[in-house]
Amino acid sequence: MLSIANQEFESRLFTGTGKFTDSKTMLAAIAASQSQLVTLAMKRIDHSKDFDDLLTPLQQMGVKLLPNTAGARNAKEAIFAAELASEMLATKLIKLEIHPDPKYLMPDAVETLKAAEILCNKGFTVLPYVHADPVLCYRLEEVGCAAVMPLGSPIGSNQGLATEPFLEIIIEQANIPVVVDAGIGAPSHACRAMEMGADAVLVNTAIASSTDPISMAECFNNAVKAGRQAYLAGLGNVSKQAEHTSPLTNFLKF
Amino acid sequence: MSFTEQFKQLNLDELSMRLYSTTAVDVERAISHSQGNIDSLMALLSPAAQPYLEQMAQKAYQLTRQRFGANIGLYLPLYLSNLCANECDYCGFSMSNKLKRKTLSDAELLAEMSIIKQRGFDSILLVSGEHETKVGIEYFKHVLPIVKQQFSYVAIEVQPLTESEYRTLVELGLDAVMVYQETYQPQTYRKHHTRGKKQDFLYRLATPDRVAAAGVDKIGLGVLLGLDDWRLDALVMGYHLGYLEKYYWRTRYSISLPRLRPCTGGITPKVELTDEGLVQLICAFRLFNAQLEISLSTRETPEFRDNLLPLGVTNISAGSSTEPGGYQNPNAQLDQFEISDDRSVSQVIEKMQRIGLNPVWKDWESAWF
Numbered sequence: 001m002l003s004i005a006n007q008e009f010e011s012r013l014f015t016g017t018g019k020f021t022d023s024k025t026m027l028a029a030i031a032a033s034q035s036q037l038v039t040l041a042m043k044r045i046d047h048s049k050d051f052d053d054l055l056t057p058l059q060q061m062g063v064k065l066l067p068n069t070a071g072a073r074n075a076k077e078a079i080f081a082a083e084l085a086s087e088m089l090a091t092k093l094i095k096l097e098i099h100p101d102p103k104y105l106m107p108d109a110v111e112t113l114k115a116a117e118i119l120c121n122k123g124f125t126v127l128p129y130v131h132a133d134p135v136l137c138y139r140l141e142e143v144g145c146a147a148v149m150p151l152g153s154p155i156g157s158n159q160g161l162a163t164e165p166f167l168e169i170i171i172e173q174a175n176i177p178v179v180v181d182a183g184i185g186a187p188s189h190a191c192r193a194m195e196m197g198a199d200a201v202l203v204n205t206a207i208a209s210s211t212d213p214i215s216m217a218e219c220f221n222n223a224v225k226a227g228r229q230a231y232l233a234g235l236g237n238v239s240k241q242a243e244h245t246s247p248l249t250n251f252l253k254f
Numbered sequence: 255m256s257f258t259e260q261f262k263q264l265n266l267d268e269l270s271m272r273l274y275s276t277t278a279v280d281v282e283r284a285i286s287h288s289q290g291n292i293d294s295l296m297a298l299l300s301p302a303a304q305p306y307l308e309q310m311a312q313k314a315y316q317l318t319r320q321r322f323g324a325n326i327g328l329y330l331p332l333y334l335s336n337l338c339a340n341e342c343d344y345c346g347f348s349m350s351n352k353l354k355r356k357t358l359s360d361a362e363l364l365a366e367m368s369i370i371k372q373r374g375f376d377s378i379l380l381v382s383g384e385h386e387t388k389v390g391i392e393y394f395k396h397v398l399p400i401v402k403q404q405f406s407y408v409a410i411e412v413q414p415l416t417e418s419e420y421r422t423l424v425e426l427g428l429d430a431v432m433v434y435q436e437t438y439q440p441q442t443y444r445k446h447h448t449r450g451k452k453q454d455f456l457y458r459l460a461t462p463d464r465v466a467a468a469g470v471d472k473i474g475l476g477v478l479l480g481l482d483d484w485r486l487d488a489l490v491m492g493y494h495l496g497y498l499e500k501y502y503w504r505t506r507y508s509i510s511l512p513r514l515r516p517c518t519g520g521i522t523p524k525v526e527l528t529d530e531g532l533v534q535l536i537c538a539f540r541l542f543n544a545q546l547e548i549s550l551s552t553r554e555t556p557e558f559r560d561n562l563l564p565l566g567v568t569n570i571s572a573g574s575s576t577e578p579g580g581y582q583n584p585n586a587q588l589d590q591f592e593i594s595d596d597r598s599v600s601q602v603i604e605k606m607q608r609i610g611l612n613p614v615w616k617d618w619e620s621a622w623f
Contacts, residue, residue, distance in 0.1 A: 019323020021610045043619040046376065071619060073504065081619065102506040103499065103545050156321060209319050 002199055004177055005125040005146040007064075007093075011036045012194065013224040014066065014179065016204025018044075020213065023057045029207055030063060033217035038063050039095050039202065042081045043071040047088055066127070068095035074108070075115035082119055094119060095149065096128040105155045109136050113143065120144030129181055132163035137170045137178075148174060149202065151182035152193065156205040158185025161192055171197045187216075187223030194227025195235060256463035257497050258456050264493065266439060269296075270486050276300035285309055290542035295492040298538035299485045307530065310537035314566040317544045324612040327547075327569040328599075329377040329409070330370050333578040334358050334397065338383030340450030342436075343521050344478060344514055347383040349449065356578045357382075357389055363397065367404055369581040373573060373599050376616040377407040379432065381576075384413035384452060391419045395426060402427035407618040409472070413451065414461040420468035427620060431465045432474035433458070434510065438490035442482040446521075462494070466502035473498065473507055474549065479532070480514030480523030488535055492542060499543075508547035508569065511535055513554070529558060533565065540566035552595040559595050560605055572602035 002009040015035040020026035030038055038058060045055050058065060067085035072078035075098065082094040096119065098112050099105040107130050119126045125146045130136055132150040140148055150170050153159035160183060161167060171178050177199035184190050185206045193201050203220050210216035273296055281303045284294035297303060298310060335357035338347040346353065358366065370378060378401060382389045394412065401408050409430035410423070420431065437443050440455050447453045462473050475494060477487040495507055511532065514523040527535075532554075539546055549569040550562060563570070574593060575581050595602075603613050 019319075019325065021324040021612050022607065044614070044617055046616045071617075084619070100504045103503065158320065205320060205323070208323055 002177060004127070005093075007125075009036050009200070011221070011224075012200040012228055013190070013221055014039065014181075014200055014202040015207060015217070016040075016202065017054060017058065018204055019208035023053055025213055026208070027057055027061055029213040029217040030058075030061065032214045032221065033203075033207065034221050035217075036064055037066050039066040039068045039204075041070040042067050042085050042088075045088070047084075064093075065089055065091065066093050066095050067091065068097050068129075070097045070099075072098050073100040074098065075111045075118065078111070078115045079118055082115075082124055083122075086124070092123055093125045094127065096126050099155075107131055107151070109133065112136075113139055116140055116145055117143040127179065132166035132170060134166060134169040134173060137174060141174065141176050145176065147177040147179055147199070149179045149181040152180050152189065153183025155182040157183050158206055159183050160185055160189040164192075164196070167193070167198070168196060187219045190220055191223040191227035191230075194224055195230045197231050200224075255501075256460040257494055258460050260493070260497050261438075261459060261490075264490065266486065266490070269489060270483070272296060273300050273485055273489060276302045278302055278305075281306050285313060285541065287541075290544070292489075292492055292496055292542075295538060295542040296489055298541055299488050299492075299534070301485075303534060303538070304530065307534060307537070310541060311533065311565055314537040314540035315564050317540055318564070318566045318568070321544050322568050324610060325614045325617075326563065326567065326606060326611050327377060327614050327617055328375060328572065329379055329407070329549075329569055330373070330375045330571055331379040331381050331411075331551075331574055331576065332363075332366055332370060332401075333381045333576060333580060334363070334393075335382040335385065335389040336578050337385040337388050338450075339385045339387075340383075340452040341448045342452060343446050343448070344436075344481065357393075358578050360400065362579050362582070363400060365582045366579065367401065371404055374615050375599075376405055377409075377618070378405045379409045379411055379571075381411045382413075384450065386413060386451065391415060391422070394423060398423055398426040398428060402620065406616055406620045408620075409474070411474075414458055415464070417464040417468050420465050420470060424469050428470060429618065429620070430472035430474065430508075431462075431470050432476070432508075432510065433461045433465065434474075434476035434478065434512075435459060435491070435494075436476075436478045437481045438477065438487050438494075439482050446481055462498055463502075466498060466505045469504075471506060472547070473502075473505055474510060474547075475507065476510035476512060478512055478514055479527045479535075480525055483525055484527050484531065484535070488538070492539070495543065495546070506545075506547065507543075508549055509539060510549045510551065512551060533562070536562060536566045552593045555594045556597050556605075560609065563606065563611060564609065570602070572597065573599040 011034045013035045014037045015033050017040040045052050069078040069081040078098050098108045112128050116126050116128050127147045129149045137148045153162040179200040180193040180198045181202040184203050190201045207213050207217045276297050280297040284297035287294050336347045337355050342348050407429050411432040443455045465473050513527050547568045550567045552574045
């Protein structure tokens with residue numbers, strides 16, 4: 001059971017809501033993923049209407065929402081987005097995303113740390129999306145973040161765990177959950193992140209842009225479960241030399 | 255520093271020669287590139303790329319789906335005025351055209367906005383002719399807060415302004431500026447712009463620099479396809495985009511690819527851009543730049559628009575009027591150009607959903623900014 005700020009999650013697969021062809025497919029994919037935490041962009045929600053084609057179906061489904069601040073380009077905008085989310089959705093959970101660069105959507109470390117500290121002090125449960133920077137993750141933990149969300153590779157790129165060596169360090173050092181976010185493009189990538197000891201993964205593009213999102217969501221669900229189980233079971237060491245399964249000196253141990 | 259300096263270093267004749275001497279091998283290499291660049295754009299815009307349209311379309315579709323998903327943003331133009339102090343031989347608003355001139359009053363503006371809002375739109379493009387004295391910065395400063403009250407995303411397509419004027423409008427809520435060079439070929443430009451401030455090719459060319467420096471979220475570039483060799487114009491626009499992305503990395507960029515349309519007193523295209531050519535253009539730009547937004551207006555026919563949508567288009571208008579007051583009083587004969595897709599918004603949406611595309615009405619939270 002994964003616990004983030006006293007909230008329990010059986011599923012370690014978090015999903016997104018962007019890029020689907022329609023709400024029906026999105027809901028079916030979320031159901032197939034068995035995800036219990038779904039992120040959605042506050043900028044997409046039309047709060048002037050009673051029915052929002054993105055938000056309302058999710059609320060009716062009863063899934064826990066993780067509003068995000070995508071679109072924010074600095075701390076000030078992200079804080080405003082978080083407060084709007086808190087007011088609209090009655091939640092203190094917030095995925096903090098600040099990317100002023102529209103080309104690669106790289107997170108701004110300086111603004112993220114600044115916003116994280118302010119939001120934590122305001123009582124938010126902050127999950128910041130960051131580069132796989134171990135020191136930054138330490139700093140975010142120090143200011144009170146509930147988890148960190150380092151990237152595997154650029155958002156939506158499906159390139160997998162390009163930052164693996166740094167993710168390993170973050171996972172080893174963190175005292176809060178580590179959710180690998182961005183760039184996971186195949187169930188095998190998600191499985192690998194979980195095998196490494198990540199507490200959860202967040203997947204959107206790989207599911208939503210698949211030709212069969214519902215089936216793909218199920219694949220990710222299985223991959224995350226397998227990866228987690230493998231981590232708990234303990235993976236064998238990787239060696240460049242072959243090791244005998246029946247060593248010749250076994251008799252000495254009697 | 256502005257694009258003007260870089261543009262002056264470009265030898266258009268040499269570029270044209272390279273464009274037309276591109277080989278099939280160059281095209282194949284460009285298609286297989288994981289990341290587009292200006293050389294690959296040149297290859298993909300060349301005549302040598304014509305036999306590769308299907309491969310380009312397949313890759314453009316994949317890149318678009320990966321980056322934008324199934325989402326297509328919806329916007330609508332609102333024409334504020336058809337007053338114009340320029341003489342451009344391809345435009346219905348040209349000053350010598352015997353056209354009834356009109357600038358919207360506040361009441362008329364509110365009436366237009368109300369209709370657009372009722373149709374579900376949240377993103378709006380304010381358009382006017384280019385008339386600095388009667389429809390200038392003071393008018394825009396007055397209008398923008400009114401529009402911003404009801405629309406999250408507000409873009410303008412008006413005459414080029416100064417950096418400080420853009421900055422003022424950004425403070426009032428301006429999100430995007432569309433400014434089309436029409437053609438990057440100075441001689442052709444001179445031929446088609448015979449009176450007014452728009453004659454100043456270089457001032458217009460440096461406009462996106464001023465817009466970006468003022469902190470606008472998005473800049474739209476465009477050329478009027480048909481004024482001259484569209485391949486060369488599109489290539490230079492690629493140079494322009496590349497420059498802007500490098501120097502103003504916080505800004506988003508979009509392009510429009512309007513084909514020259516019949517209009518009151520207008521000219522016929524010098525270089526016809528065929529349907530195949532437009533498909534090639536859209537795919538070439540998508541392969542060149544995966545995050546570039548591509549807008550498609552109602553200048554194209556319904557069937558053709560529907561077929562173009564999956565190939566790289568990210569934003570469309572639907573149910574447009576191109577005349578001031580045209581949503582409230584259609585057919586007043588004040589329009590800028592003829593519309594080819596006159597379907598209603600709901601018809602367009604229905605079609606989009608049938609082909610697996612997701613209409614997005616809102617994708618911006620203006621209250622944050």
